[in-house]
Amino acid sequence: MSEKRKSIIVAVTDGFLPKINDLANSLRKEGMLIDRVFPILGVITGEVLSENIEKIKSIQGVLNVEDDLEMKATA
Numbered sequence: 001m002s003e004k005r006k007s008i009i010v011a012v013t014d015g016f017l018p019k020i021n022d023l024a025n026s027l028r029k030e031g032m033l034i035d036r037v038f039p040i041l042g043v044i045t046g047e048v049l050s051e052n053i054e055k056i057k058s059i060q061g062v063l064n065v066e067d068d069l070e071m072k073a074t075a
Contacts, residue, residue: 016061
């Protein structure tokens with residue numbers, strides 16, 4: 001049975017901001033499909049299998065990993 005991919009937001013440590021593209025490549029090697037890299041914000045978004053989230057969290061330069069939840073405005 002295959003696991004479902006989760007949309008995540010990866011926050012990058014300050015020290016890795018100059019190397020954010022290298023960090024994105026490391027995330028790809030762990031199976032993350034990169035959607036966007038925001039160098040000024042220090043954020044990388046994308047999708048990953050649930051089973052790989054702990055690997056993503058352990059990569060040097062990753063500050064935090066959060067679910068990327070869809071937000072809906074209400075009137």
